[in-house]
Structures are given as structure tokens and as C-alpha cells.
Amino acid sequence: HLSNLRGLKSGTLRISCATTAKYFIPHLLGPFCKQYPGIDIQFTVANRQQVIERYEQGVDDFFVFSYVPEGLDLEVREFMSNDLVAIANSEHPLTKHKKVSLKAFCQENFIIREEGSGTRYAIERFLQSKNITPNVRMTIASNEAIIHSVLSGMGVSILSAHTLAFGDSYNVKVIDVESLPIQSKWSFCWAKSKQLSPIAKVFLDYVANEGKDLMTKVLKL
Numbered sequence: 001h002l003s004n005l006r007g008l009k010s011g012t013l014r015i016s017c018a019t020t021a022k023y024f025i026p027h028l029l030g031p032f033c034k035q036y037p038g039i040d041i042q043f044t045v046a047n048r049q050q051v052i053e054r055y056e057q058g059v060d061d062f063f064v065f066s067y068v069p070e071g072l073d074l075e076v077r078e079f080m081s082n083d084l085v086a087i088a089n090s091e092h093p094l095t096k097h098k099k100v101s102l103k104a105f106c107q108e109n110f111i112i113r114e115e116g117s118g119t120r121y122a123i124e125r126f127l128q129s130k131n132i133t134p135n136v137r138m139t140i141a142s143n144e145a146i147i148h149s150v151l152s153g154m155g156v157s158i159l160s161a162h163t164l165a166f167g168d169s170y171n172v173k174v175i176d177v178e179s180l181p182i183q184s185k186w187s188f189c190w191a192k193s194k195q196l197s198p199i200a201k202v203f204l205d206y207v208a209n210e211g212k213d214l215m216t217k218v219l220k221l
């Protein structure tokens with residue numbers, strides 16, 4: 001075991017993720033770096049297309065997705081749930097209701113993530129299964145900008161609950177909408193063709209052993 005650790009004194013762990021994972025990955029990396037101070041981290045937050053390009057270049061040890069892209073030769077390890085919740089500004093009339101029908105919620109001015117976003121994909125697939133077309137008025141390629149647009153009273157949205165765990169989300173209200181939250185999952189993925197480096201293996205074990213507890217503390221799951 002000790003010799004293992006010695007071998008890990010230096011090196012780089014490379015992770016890239018689509019934007020919504022950026023809220024929790026740093027909270028895994030912080031304690032990991034304390035345990036292994038010699039390991040450098042290269043953490044890329046990009047849009048899904050760029051993450052897929054990085055997969056093609058073979059530079060990263062891990063990719064983090066909730067909607068794992070189809071057609072890539074990936075090993076997939078599920079990590080934790082990713083609930084997508086309905087949000088509105090705290091003054092929105094819907095906040096007065098105890099329970100809102102999915103149809104009524106989707107008739108509000110709806111703000112949605114950009115084409116290619118995993119969050120958007122999950123929402124579209126879910127609403128299609130319910131035969132509901134949302135009243136999309138605005139497409140925004142950023143969770144934070146969606147939160148600010150909701151705060152400004154521009155409309156409602158459905159986002160990962162993890163986007164609400166910090167800062168900007170003050171005054172955003174989660175609305176109790178029928179059939180929600182939409183349940184998806186975060187996964188760590190790596191290319192099947194690529195052998196995991198010793199550092200990557202240690203990180204994977206660390207995530208399996210300590211990841212859940214850390215997330216419970218940080219995200220108040």
C-alpha cells in the first residue's frame with residue numbers, strides 16, 4: 001500500500017465535464033488533493049460538444065455526464081442522482097399553489113438550456129413521454145444565466161437541483177410540480193480503449209468510497 005502511495009507522489013489527473021457537473025466535482029477534488037498533495041489536477045468545464053471532442057483527442061482520464069452521449073465507446077460508472085426540479089421567482093403566482101400540474105407549469109414562459117445540453121435532453125425526453133410541449137420562450141446556454149432570468153421574472157425553468165446549492169440561487173423557489181423532479185444520474189466515464197493510469201484508479205476508488213458522504217455534506221442531499 002505504501003509503495004502504491006509513493007508511486008502517486010506526482011502526476012496529473014485530468015477530468016472534463018459538461019457544465020452542470022461543475023457544482024460538485026470541485027468538492028470531490030478538494031479533499032482528494034489534500035490526501036494526495038503531489039497530484040496536479042486539470043479540470044475542464046466545457047459544453048458537451050467540446051467534451052466529446054476531448055474524448056476523441058484522448059487527453060482526459062474521466063468525463064462526467066448525466067446524459068451519456070450515445071455512440072462513444074465508454075466505460076460508465078454511475079455516481080449519484082441528479083434531480084431536475086421546477087423553478088420560479090419567489091413572487092411568481094405559482095408559488096402560492098401547493099401542487100401545480102405539469103401542463104400548467106409548462107404553459108408558463110419556459111426558459112430552456114441550449115441544444116446539446118444533457119439537462120435539455122432529459123427535459124425533452126420526459127415531456128415527450130407525457131405528451132406535453134413546453135411554451136419555450138428563451139434558450140440560454142448557461143445555468144447561471146437561466147437562474148438570473150428566472151429571478152428577473154422572465155419565466156420558469158427546470159434545472160438540476162445541484163445548480164441551486166450555492167450563491168446565485170437565493171430567492172429562486174422550487175415549485176412542487178406533478179411528476180417532478182425528473183430523475184437522472186451522474187456518471188463517471190472513461191474510454192474503453194484507454195487504460196486507466198494509477199492515479200485515475202486511485203481517484204475512482206476514492207470516489208466510490210468517499211464520494212457519496214462528501215456530496216451529502218456539501219449539497220445537502
Ligand code: PGA
Pocket residue numbers: 018019020021048064065066067068113116117118119120
Ligand atoms: P449539461 O450537463 O446540461 O450542462 O450539458 C448534463 C450532462 O452532461 O448530461
